Amino acid sequence: MVxxxxxxxxxxxxxSQTLLDVAPDTSQSYYPLEIGKFMVYTVDSVFYKEDAAPxxxxxxxxxxxxxxxxxxxxxxxxxxxxxxxxxxxxPWEIRQILAMKQTQTQAERLENNQRFISLTFPxxxxxxxxxxxxxxxxxLVTVRGEVIEIYKDWNxxxxxxxxxxxxxxxxxxxxxxxxxxxxxxxxxxxxSREVYAKGVGLVIKEMAILDSQxxxxxxxxxxxxxxxxxxxxxxxxxx
Numbered sequence: 433m434v435x436x437x438x439x440x441x442x443x444x445x446x447x448s449q450t451l452l453d454v455a456p457d458t459s460q461s462y463y464p465l466e467i468g469k470f471m472v473y474t475v476d477s478v479f480y481k482e483d484a485a486p487x488x489x490x491x492x493x494x495x496x497x498x499x500x501x502x503x504x505x506x507x508x509x510x511x512x513x514x515x516x517x518x519x520x521x522x523p524w525e526i527r528q529i530l531a532m533k534q535t536q537t538q539a540e541r542l543e544n545n546q547r548f549i550s551l552t553f554p555x556x557x558x559x560x561x562x563x564x565x566x567x568x569x570x571x572l573v574t575v576r577g578e579v580i581e582i583y584k585d586w587n588x589x590x591x592x593x594x595x596x597x598x599x600x601x602x603x604x605x606x607x608x609x610x611x612x613x614x615x616x617x618x619x620x621x622x623x624s625r626e627v628y629a630k631g632v633g634l635v636i637k638e639m640a641i642l643d644s645q646x647x648x649x650x651x652x653x654x655x656x657x658x659x660x661x662x663x664x665x666x667x668x669x670x671x
Contacts, residue, residue, distance in 0.1 A: 459553040462608055462628040463539040465510045465532055470496035471633060472669035475516075479576050480642065480657035487576075491516050493665070494524060501531065509533045509542065546571070551628065555593045555608055563588030563612045575641075578659040582641050585615040585622050597627065599636060599667050604629035609636075619644055621653045621660075637665040 472494045479487045499511040509531040515524035531542035538561075539551040547566035552559065564571075569583045591609040598604075612624035620643055627636035642653055642660035654662055 457554040458630065459551070459555045459608075460534055460539075461630050462633070463532075463534055463551055464631060464633055465497060465534055467497050467499065467510070468671070469633075470494060470671055471667060473637075473665045474668055475663065475665045477664075478654070478662045480654060480660050481576060481578065482658040486654075491518060492520065492668075495530070497532070507533065549588065550626065550634075551608075551610065552588075555590060557590055557593055560587055560589040575659070575661055580641060580643055580660055582622075583613075584620065586613040586624065588612045591625070597629070597635075599627070599629075602629075602635070602667065604632065604635065606630040607635065616653070618651050621657075632667075632670055635667040637663065639663040 472492065475491050475493050477489045477491075479489070481487075494515045496513050496515075497510045498513050501509050501511055503509060510533065512530040512532055513526050514528040514530055516527045517524050528543070533540040533542070537553055538549050539553075541548050541550050546564075549561060549563045549565055552561050564583045564586050567583060569586060570581055571583055572579050573582045574580075575582075589611050591611055593608045594606050595609075596603065596605055597607040607627050607629045609625060609627045612626065613622040614625070615622045621640050623638070623640040625636075625638045626634060629635045640654060640660075640662045642657040642662070644651065644656050644658045646656050646658065654660075
């Protein structure tokens, strides 16, 4: 247990002293970065397309920090290899190279040449920030042949902080959850939520990016989606 920082305050009486125990900020421990660290997830996705049955896909994904690198401004990033396989009997295949970074004020993830702000430090309940501040919310992304504005109406905000949570076989003493998006109207659904565990990192990722142009009746998501996807990524192994 990390010792608190003690500040000594003097009083009018030189023999009277007060000690204040100030707890250190541990926010950065929810986004640990070190070479050799790996995380394994199950990833369940459902893809939607007009006039077609939903397509359900399950894969296993592994993210491992393999190296460090510097960007054009000399800032330190950690190189992450994301490998995937259909099941435990298949070999891993590297599908993507990512980068992650942590500063005194925020945690960043560089993915598909887009930089995102995953967390801000220190944690503050209901604190909000522009999680796609490096990108445009009108960025067009092709998903299964359909073009969609995935990041439309995103606004990152902490939901719960310092709460215990069970994820598969793990029971984490302290987690923090953040909504990157949670909006809904008649033609669009934008939902993105992540959960981070102290000393571990990302343990849950949920997304629902859905569009529809149907004009009859009340909208029911995801049943009425004509394009887009839902995703659930949960931790099953880590070191």
